[in-house]
Amino acid sequence: MSSNPSSSASPRLRFAPSPTGYLHVGGARTALFNWLFARHYGGTLILRIEDTDFERSTAEMVDGILDGLRWLGIDWDEGPHFQSQRMDLYRESAQKLVEDGHAYYCFCTKEELEQRRAAAQAKGGDPQYDKKCRNIAAEEAQARRDAGEACAIRFAVPDAGSTFFDDAVFGRVEFSNSEIEDFVLLRSDGGPTYHLSVVVDDLDMRMTHVVRGADHLSNTPKQVMLYRALGVQPPLFAHVPLILGPDKTRLSKRHGATSVTAYKDEGIVPGAFRNFLALLGWSPPDSTREMMDDRALIDLFDLSAIQKSNAIFDRGKLDWFNSEYIRAYPAVQLLPLIEEEWKKVGLIPFQTNREAMESTVDLVKPRARNLKDFATLFRAYFSDEYEVDSTAVEKFLKDEAVRQMLIELASRYEKEDVFSEGGTEKVVRDFAAEKSVKAGALINGARVALTGQGVAPSLFAVMANLGQERTVARLKRAKEL
RNA sequence: GGCGCUAUCGUCUAGGGGUUAGGACGGAAGAUUCUCAAUCUUCAAACCCGGGUUCGAUUCCCGGUAGCGCUACCA
Numbered sequence: 193m194s195s196n197p198s199s200s201a202s203p204r205l206r207f208a209p210s211p212t213g214y215l216h217v218g219g220a221r222t223a224l225f226n227w228l229f230a231r232h233y234g235g236t237l238i239l240r241i242e243d244t245d246f247e248r249s250t251a252e253m254v255d256g257i258l259d260g261l262r263w264l265g266i267d268w269d270e271g272p273h274f275q276s277q278r279m280d281l282y283r284e285s286a287q288k289l290v291e292d293g294h295a296y297y298c299f300c301t302k303e304e305l306e307q308r309r310a311a312a313q314a315k316g317g318d319p320q321y322d323k324k325c326r327n328i329a330a331e332e333a334q335a336r337r338d339a340g341e342a343c344a345i346r347f348a349v350p351d352a353g354s355t356f357f358d359d360a361v362f363g364r365v366e367f368s369n370s371e372i373e374d375f376v377l378l379r380s381d382g383g384p385t386y387h388l389s390v391v392v393d394d395l396d397m398r399m400t401h402v403v404r405g406a407d408h409l410s411n412t413p414k415q416v417m418l419y420r421a422l423g424v425q426p427p428l429f430a431h432v433p434l435i436l437g438p439d440k441t442r443l444s445k446r447h448g449a450t451s452v453t454a455y456k457d458e459g460i461v462p463g464a465f466r467n468f469l470a471l472l473g474w475s476p477p478d479s480t481r482e483m484m485d486d487r488a489l490i491d492l493f494d495l496s497a498i499q500k501s502n503a504i505f506d507r508g509k510l511d512w513f514n515s516e517y518i519r520a521y522p523a524v525q526l527l528p529l530i531e532e533e534w535k536k537v538g539l540i541p542f543q544t545n546r547e548a549m550e551s552t553v554d555l556v557k558p559r560a561r562n563l564k565d566f567a568t569l570f571r572a573y574f575s576d577e578y579e580v581d582s583t584a585v586e587k588f589l590k591d592e593a594v595r596q597m598l599i600e601l602a603s604r605y606e607k608e609d610v611f612s613e614g615g616t617e618k619v620v621r622d623f624a625a626e627k628s629v630k631a632g633a634l635i636n637g638a639r640v641a642l643t644g645q646g647v648a649p650s651l652f653a654v655m656a657n658l659g660q661e662r663t664v665a666r667l668k669r670a671k672e673l
Numbered sequence: 674g675g676c677g678c679u680a681u682c683g684u685c686u687a688g689g690g691g692u693u694a695g696g697a698c699g700g701a702a703g704a705u706u707c708u709c710a711a712u713c714u715u716c717a718a719a720c721c722c723g724g725g726u727u728c729g730a731u732u733c734c735c736g737g738u739a740g741c742g743c744u745a746c747c748a
Contacts, residue, residue, distance in 0.1 A: 210747085244748080245747060245748065300746095301746095302745095306745095319675085344746050362678070365678080367676075371675075371677090371744085375745090377746095378746085379746040381746075385745085385747080386747070390748090406742070407742055407743075407748095408743090408748090409677070409742070410678085410744075411744095411748095433678090433679080433741090436740090436741080438683095441740090441741085442741080471686080472685070475685085478696095479686060479687040479688090480686095480687080480695080481697095482696085501678090501679050501740095503684090503686095504685080506684050506685060506698070506699085509684070509698045510698095511698090512698055512699085513698090519711095559709075560710090561710070565710095584708090587708090617707095620707095632706080632707055645708090647708055647711095648707095648708065649708095650707070651707060
């Protein structure tokens with residue numbers, strides 16, 4: 193008998209994705225919660241790939257899942273283990289269950305089952321398996337197997353009584369055993385079903401806690417029965433509510449991106465995504481606190497603070513987190529991510545000096561909402577090939593006189609010996625006073641000429657950043673805009 | 674259909690037998706100025722419905738409704 197899981201000194205948890213698709217946001221959050229819990233208690237996180245469905249599982253998906261986890265900053269201590277390499281263990285366990293009288297051979301074919309199920313339902317009866325094979329004598333079963341008849345192994349669910357467990361988030365959940373059919377443990381092809389493989393593996397890998405999606409809540413009593421039949425105490429379960437789309441249905445492609453890789457590709461920064469995900473269904477003791485790095489998340493995380501109801505994925509809030517994180521990320525950290533975005537659009541920066549690029553990043557990052565902004569909105573800060581926003585031209589440069597003045601202004605800057613933020617401003621203001629025009633008109637016009645945008649940081653900071661030569665050249669081009 | 678779970682602003686949530694029901698995103702308005710997607714200020718916005726229990730229920734209990742999940746030789 194194992195000891196009470198909740199009193200274990202060092203918790204052991206696992207994340208067990210099925211590689212039949214990329215890492216989706218629901219799975220990512222489950223992984224995150226497991227990780228936060230394990231790190232909070234100094235436990236062990238095991239990664240297990242549940243690839244018993246050979247048809248749908250691919251190695252490519254496994255790589256995608258691992259990439260997604262790494263991107264989110266989730267690391268693991270053991271694994272990845274592959275269920276496909278542990279098939280013997282499942283067969284032996286099923287065999288043992290038969291020997292101990294907890295399971296039996298079932299010779300019903302899939303067709304027969306479907307037929308009888310349909311017939312039962314037509315009569316308004318119970319669609320559960322009718323236990324036809326439950327009482328076949330051991331010798332007969334052996335004989336039929338020897339004769340090569342295909343068979344599955346089913347668990348013999350007790351006819352009476354009920355099964356319950358105490359979930360860390362939902363509390364006590366109880367099911368009447370009569371609601372649970374004699375489920376299959378081992379398929380006729382020799383492969384285990386989910387219920388068998390999870391239990392056998394969680395047992396073999398000495399899991400103390402099972403944190404997974406709430407879609408498994410109704411399946412849990414089956415697994416609890418299996419643990420009991422195997423003579424052990426089940427681990428502590430914690431079921432995490434599901435993530436829904438804006439229409440309150442299960443999140444799917446219809447709602448946009450569902451894989452974490454897609455968010456990476458969309459210019460979301462990993463810290464933002466992790467922070468956002470952590471707050472979907474969980475909140476720290478001080479719920480007014482929202483910005484949390486991994487350290488804070490780990491310190492504050494607690495299973496009991498997980499929400500019981502499903503949460504809707506709010507893209508707007510994610511974007512907000514993204515802008516906050518981009519602003520907070522140091523330029524050194526941001527630059528490599530930005531360079532990936534440049535690569536995607538073929539932008540080759542005119543500047544190669546890292547420090548200079550970093551200071552440019554710092555200049556514009558407060559206005560960024562997405563990493564892509566550095567390759568689109570902010571192109572002019574890094575490249576001489578950028579588009580000019582026509583509405584900005586319309587708004588600030590439609591006056592021919594302004595254009596002329598900007599060209600004149602360029603000549604003045606050309607003659608400056610020092611080109612500083614304060615100095616450039618003085619030149620414009622003096623020039624405006626001289627011409628009896630509002631400085632704002634010139635500043636706004638110059639902004640469009642320099643950045644192609646009507647929106648930008650302080651003009652003089654931009655000039656200082658662009659440098660004298662580039663500032664002059666772009667101002668001179670004002671008349672062509 | 675059966676079984677299970679859930680229910681606080683549009684969304685994420687805090688709270689809890691007596692509160693002006695708090696915060697955040699988003700929305701609206703205003704301020705600022707050199708533009709704004711930045712910043713600051715302000716505003717609107719919620720306890721699903723019906724019964725109990727109670728001096729008092731949004732909070733506890735029951736029922737309803739709704740949503741979600743499970744009901745496979747998928748995981």
